[in-house]
Amino acid sequence: MASHKYYSERLGLNPNANGLPLLDICGLFLRIYELLRTDGYFDEALGSWCVDAGHISGYLGDVDLEILLAIRKKNLYPVEDRALSYSEDDLFDVIEFLYQHVSAPVEGTMHNYGGCGMHWETFNKQKGKILLREKVNGVLGHYVRRFELSANGEILSSPDIGFEMIFEADLPTKDKTVVDRTNAAVVRYRRHGSTADDRRQAVRDLVDVLEYLRPQLKLLLTKSDENDLFNIANNFGIRHLNDQQKTSYDAAIWHSWMFYFYLSTIHVVLRKIEVFNTK
Known part of the structure; x- marks a missing residue:
């Protein structure tokens, strides 16, 4: 209330x-x-x-x-x-x-x-x-x-307004690798005193979780959708460091968006995998 x-x-x-x-x-x-x-x-x-x-x-x-x-x-x-x-x-x-x-x-x-x-x-x-x-x-x-x-x-930054529930929701998987890596990324992002590099790394860690799930993603997404999912991380200075990367953006704003986007995607993907495996 x-x-x-x-x-x-x-x-x-x-x-x-x-x-x-x-x-x-x-x-x-x-x-x-x-x-x-x-x-x-x-x-x-x-x-x-x-x-x-x-x-x-x-x-x-x-x-x-x-x-x-x-x-x-x-x-x-x-x-x-x-x-x-x-x-x-x-x-x-x-x-x-x-x-x-x-x-x-x-x-x-x-x-x-x-x-x-x-x-x-x-x-x-x-x-x-x-x-x-x-x-x-x-x-x-x-x-x-x-x-x-x-x-x-641990003292953590409070969730942005509207995203409180995602931190309270349990990940629908028993895969310890997924749970541990996702939770570690969340703590890295939210920890008091986290730097811009910490937050970028947290985004990368979430993408790595999706990479780990990629074999199962192939059963759920079209090739185009799968590529779009990784496009941001692969081409906007998150996973790679080369002159092809697009980095002229406000990292504070867009890394926040990327973090919530990939965290939400992990939750959605895990639920779709759960449904797929029960068929």
Whole structure:
């Protein structure tokens, strides 16, 4: 269901109609982090506090050290002190790190003395990841730049409007090569920080999947249609590098079109193969 557009946005008066700036997003992220921290979602990994025992270490032990070893950056932790100074890369690195270590509290013991609270003893990582992803994507949905946290814990660019469903649809095949290569191409294309070369390579990878399926395509398409399918990749600087290639086009726009064209084609072709094989 589409969210309600309020007065200033409807009239074009809202200065943040296209999304909030990074500083505001960092502030929103900090608030959800603090809520989850208070509710025990990071106790297992980051540790907790007891009025009697003081700081109780989590399984990460020295969190600063573990972040440095994992991300190779300093001055990211404690999140409470650093979040408002994060760059975009910092924010996304920390989100991905926390996603690997969040866990929902399940059972524990109430420590009433001094209002200490729950000492959680058992945790569920999957439930923690689901909630953190939901909360993070709720925040990122307000960002002026379009990103989301995937179920695999990677920050990816959000799908272009109208193409959301294609990333949610399962590929109708049990061929691991097709599934793995297609999914890898999608991640390469959507990954935060992907370059123009990354996106061109992602298009090429999708074409390679179709090349792999070509023997079966010959049973479904005319020779002319088959040739047309590969014409763009073979003659517009995607698969080959020679003076015959046509490359005087806006790569940012057309590589996006090629990516969605070939990804959609893979889905269609696999469904046609599935139907053909059931006859």
